[in-house]
Amino acid sequence: MSTKPWILGLTGGIGSGKSAVAQHFIDLGIHAVDADHAARWVVEPGKPALAQIVAHFGSEVLQADGQLNRAALRQKIFSDPQQRRWLEALLHPLIAQEIAHSLAQAQSPYAILVSPLLIESGQYKLAQRILVVDAPEQLQIQRTMSRDQSSQEQVEAILKVQASRERRLSQAHDVLVNDRDLNWLRSEAQRLHDFYLTLRGGQA
Incomplete structure (x- = not known):
């Protein structure tokens, strides 16, 4: 086995x-899984996390093409630990799920x-x-x-x-x-x- x-x-x-x-x-x-890739993937357009981020921070965290504007989001959380914690509480479990799913594909x-x-x-x-x-x-x-x-x-x-x-x-x-x-x-x-x-x- x-x-x-x-x-x-x-x-x-x-x-x-x-x-x-x-x-x-x-x-x-x-087999390697990159947590940064997982972190980007969970906030792709069409993913529920992106909708929640926009609902929370407003549409200025979106680019014209519907992608997350990371620089704008970073500005909002950089000086505000409470907002950073909110974002982490939303994203960390989703990223962990995505990582676990990718790791489960490993054959090595x-x-x-x-x-x-x-x-x-x-x-x-x-x-x-x-x-x-x-x-x-x-x-x-x-x-x-x-x-x-x-x-x-x-x-x-x-x-x-x-x-x-x-x-x-x-x-x-x-x-x-x-x-x-x-x-x-x-x-x-x-x-x-x-x-x-x-x-x-x-x-x-």
């Missing part, structure tokens, strides 16, 4: 390289849930094991600035909102420090993959 794949939660701060790590696992044939020995907010959103509860991709903060800032053309202030503001490095690392079963080149990163992903294939249910 085939056993259900266990779930590896993969997270890391902005610019840590978690997407590159996730891609290595995908290249090794591992284990599956990966990639989420920048794995710890903060409570999504880590869906995983049996947690891999944190870590990088020195200065490197995170440099990478993100060159990738997104954003200013140092913007990147530092995002770093503040994400779980502190200490909190992430305290939840981790495995830590991959991504401060070298891509070849090294690939060999580390391979090493972890070989180890994960020996695990039952994600536990050593």
Whole structure:
């Protein structure tokens, strides 16, 4: 009988390289679900969540084409913790459902849930094991600035909102420090993959 794949939660701060790590696992044939994609999917036009968001915040959070205007929504919740909590209470359960549904399609020995907010959103509860991709903060800032053309202030503001490095690392079963080149990163992903294939249910 085939056993259900266990779930590896993969997270890391902005610019840590978690997407590159996730891609290595995908290249090794591992089913990966991206929480950011699920988060976008639950607010697509025609989805009930979008209608509720518009009813709550007003039509200025919609673009002309009926898509969610993320920038406008971000403005509304950025300075208002109560509105942010309302939005999270609406979206987190829907995102978790969507993630669980996608993970259930996995045919690989284990599956990966990639989420920048794995710890903060409570999504880590869906995983049996947690891999944190870590990088020195200065490197995170440099990478993100060159990738997104954003200013140092913007990147530092995002770093503040994400779980502190200490909190992430305290939840981790495995830590991959991504401060070298891509070849090294690939060999580390391979090493972890070989180890994960020996695990039952994600536990050593």
